[in-house]
Amino acid sequence: MKAQETMVRETYHAAGLDMGKTAFVEAHATGTPLGDPIEAAALGNAFKDSRLTIPYLHLGAVKSNIGHLEGASGVAGLIKTVLALEKAIIPPNVWFKELNPRIHAEKLKVKVCGIN
Numbered sequence: 001m002k003a004q005e006t007m008v009r010e011t012y013h014a015a016g017l018d019m020g021k022t023a024f025v026e027a028h029a030t031g032t033p034l035g036d037p038i039e040a041a042a043l044g045n046a047f048k049d050s051r052l053t054i055p056y057l058h059l060g061a062v063k064s065n066i067g068h069l070e071g072a073s074g075v076a077g078l079i080k081t082v083l084a085l086e087k088a089i090i091p092p093n094v095w096f097k098e099l100n101p102r103i104h105a106e107k108l109k110v111k112v113c114g115i116n
Helices: 002-015 035-047 069-089
Strands: 025-026 057-060 110-112
Touching: 002 035, 025 069, 035 057, 035 110, 057 069
Parallel strands: 025 057, 057 110
Antiparallel strands: none
């Protein structure tokens, strides 16, 4: 988890991006009971202190709508994110009806699109 969190921060820094302006992240999120809480914690922790005007980081996962496409999963997530930006709509995650109890959404200041 700490390595993922560090990677996010270092990537933003290297690109000269302001983490405080990020309101949405398209996560890898495979729907596993252990992996999703680790990823949510890494993303929540990476962004929570930099967002002063955006109360929550919205997390999306295209896999929750179309399944895991193996090697094409990254491209599917990129396409979804581009469409979300173009349409100014973040589509909900339709397969997940309740939040994994190991994801501490309030503490992390995250919302999983379509769940909470």
